[in-house]
Amino acid sequence: MIRYLGKRIIFMLISLFLIVTATFFIMKAVPGGPFTSEKNVPDEIKAALEAKYKLNLPMHEQYLEYLKGVVTWDLGPSFTEKSSTVNEMINRGFPVSAHLGAQALLLAIFGGIILGVIAALKHNKWQDYSAMVIAVLGLSVPGFILASFYQYFFAIQWGLLPIAKWEGFEYTILPSLALAASPMAFIARLTRSNMIEVLGQDYIKTAKAKGLHTFTITVKHAIRNALLPVITYLGPLIANILTGAFVIERIFGVPGLGREFVLSITNRDYTVIMGTTVFYSIILVVMILIVDMAYTLVDPRIKLADAGKE
């Protein structure tokens, strides 16, 4: 177990290192510096600014400074929001994004599993078809479109829920729903096909032959086995929610990190772009690692300690 964990962590660090390095060089590859768009900056001030942001150092020293910054978790100041540092922006925006993301994730997981289980139990009947139609729509309609529609109908036309901002629980409803749609659909389909496969397995017949209640069989035997593969998809799912949040936050004016990120892209605020990318990558890679570990703990067929004794 420790050895496996160690191996995974090393891979994680390698990936992070690649991302961090790639981010740096990609940003540096852009012609012109961050100040080229600001007209009429006298040369001395320009030089002073460049010195402040360490842009006058040779490339490899800049890279080392950057790496040092990442490791000490000092991501530098923002270029466009002159009074804030990147760290401050992350600390400000991330809790909001985390709230939105977590809500959406819970919605997706519970909604998706329930939908998938019902569809599987009523295989080929109307519940199955309607659930799968909903799922396919959820997967096909991009999150930002769904968000726009929600905003248009629920907020603007019918005035049922707030249009934008993040000032209370009712403000979180539309954004979470929009963000959860696609992951929920995916989980629903996956759960459904796993359930159908599991329900056709022999051990379900054995359970029935033992005279157990239908409910017990469904929950204790079927669902548990059907859900295992779903756990493996949680990693990519979290990644989806994370990137989906960028646009949802923009549409609903949610003051989260995603919105900052999108703004920084538009403004070409390079330190923010780099810092946020690094931050997101760390979160994602760690989440995926946790999910994978969780799976190995939950599935009794996977033994990491010693290869099964027989």
Place this chain on the structure above:
Amino acid sequence: MERILEVKDLHVSFHTYAGEVKAVRGVNFHVNRGEAVAIVGESGCGKSVTAQTLMKLIPMPPGDIKKGEILFNGENIVKKSNKEMESIRGKDIGMIFQDPMTSLNPTMTIGNQITEGLIKHQNMSRAAARDRAIELLTMVGIPQPEKRVEQYPHEFSGGMRQRAMIAISLACSPKLLIADEPTTALDVTIQAQILDLMKDLQKKTGTSIILITHDLGVVAEMCDRVIVMYAGKVIETGTVDDIFYNPQHPYTKGLLRSVPRLDLNRDEPLTPIFGTPPDLLRPPVGCGFTARCESAMRVCQEIDPELNEISTTQRAACWLQHPLAQNHAGS
């Protein structure tokens, strides 16, 4: 002899997108208390469907019991609801399936799979059920049962898994045990062990057994009576001696002839029964075996024979038994 199970004129069909498949077309047999009865036949003859219908395990949307009665302990199972069946399954009737690899839940310990039934049917406490589970594992010959009870199926070998299955099915001491090809998926040496185990347990507990198989060797080892099925019907029944030494139906004779024997000449080819069973989507009007039978007669194509009594213990459904056919020296 007390009859613990009686099946009368059972008809089971499956409604598929291609039409109605008549899997069981009028099956009659009985099982006495304490006996081991074999149901023999090739793939597709309806033996598994019959067995699973005895416990109403067939999913009822595509499946459908069209006619007939199944009398277990005097009560007609066909009329029972699923809820009522839940108290019969596992408790009064137990079942062992063919492939122990896939018949056990991979994410539950063997112990839990045994105690589930005990807790439900016999209201045992967790602790008492666990003790009984260990007892059962010992009874089926699994060493170190206290350790094994916490293990998962993938940690057991094939033979041991089947033993565990037997333990699960016998947990609540059912009166009838249905074993659906219990040894087909196992090595020959393990087969022998499992059969010995089952014989042993049967003597000890007095459970009646229905053994479904296509392997005549297994039948000879274990059973008192044999029921031969073909194309959804019972075509011959009798004691083991009747069937092996005095088979009457051409199909039964063909089956026995096709078994490879140690005393045959090495260069002699094996004698199969040519052809394939009829399509049960459009079952034949007459006897189902006509197309493959060397002694086929006109009447065989037109009318399906009923089971005729040949002796007090043996019956066969064949027109060769008819007085009018006796003149042709029926093979």
Place this chain on the structure above:
Amino acid sequence: MQQLTKEHFQPVSVDLRQAEAIKRPSLSFWADVWRRLKMNKVAMASLIFIVALMVCAIVIPMVSSNDYFTTDLAGKNKKPSAEHWFGTDDLGRDMFVRIWYGARISLEVGLAAAFIDLIIGVIWGGIAGFYGGKVDELMMRFADILFAIPYLLVVILLMVVLSPGVGTIIIALTITGWIGMARIVRGQILQLKSQEFVLAARSLGADSGRLIFKHLIPNALGPIIVTLSLTVPSAIFAESFLSFIGLGVAAPVASWGTMSSEGLPAMKYYPWRLMFPAIFISVTILAFNLFGDGLRDAVDPRLRK
């Protein structure tokens, strides 16, 4: 019951060999797949839609009297009418023809990205799977590390840096997009390699080339094609997503994503400016997804009803 006479008991000759004849005509694998696909009405409808979309995307911009960039500020924000079937946007441009130019972009990006992923993925996964051992381990380890980098983040970063345009979008999408296909191909080849028909072919004297082309690839094609058809909608989604946040194609080029982005703030007063591109994006992705699903069901024989 009718009376039985001796006549009835006359023996009947039965041709036992005839009993072994095969009753149904045998179909080749792909003919079978096509047959199953045809039975799936939803998948066929999606296919028809996709073909229609492609035809319109090619033809309509060619024959239309409007183009996508001529502005007409006097005629801006007009509702859909006989003159402008889909209305006009806030620069007076005809929405209808812009939608079809946008269709061209979405389809170009979708198909190109999918095919490039296919080529890279098949080569990479094929080599890894066929040779196995150290080669496989090395190649897939590399792919795994690359895969750990969040896909959309990479795409976004690249788009920040590269100049906007269809070509760069395609590059950004395929830089890490091929990994999924490579994994599928490798998995298929590994699984097929160990199956008995390969052993049988080898023992009958087949050499590597014959093995790869006549045995392994045809059997692996099923999942490959399914993956291909499901990559297209995800690429179309990515392009519209990028364009929506301002990283895709540059104005005045019409992409469904940019059109949606422009239509969003005007949603309350001029809803058609958002509705049309939004609906087209959704329905196109839906059609490709449904077709891909249908293809998957047709190719995998285990899913037969």
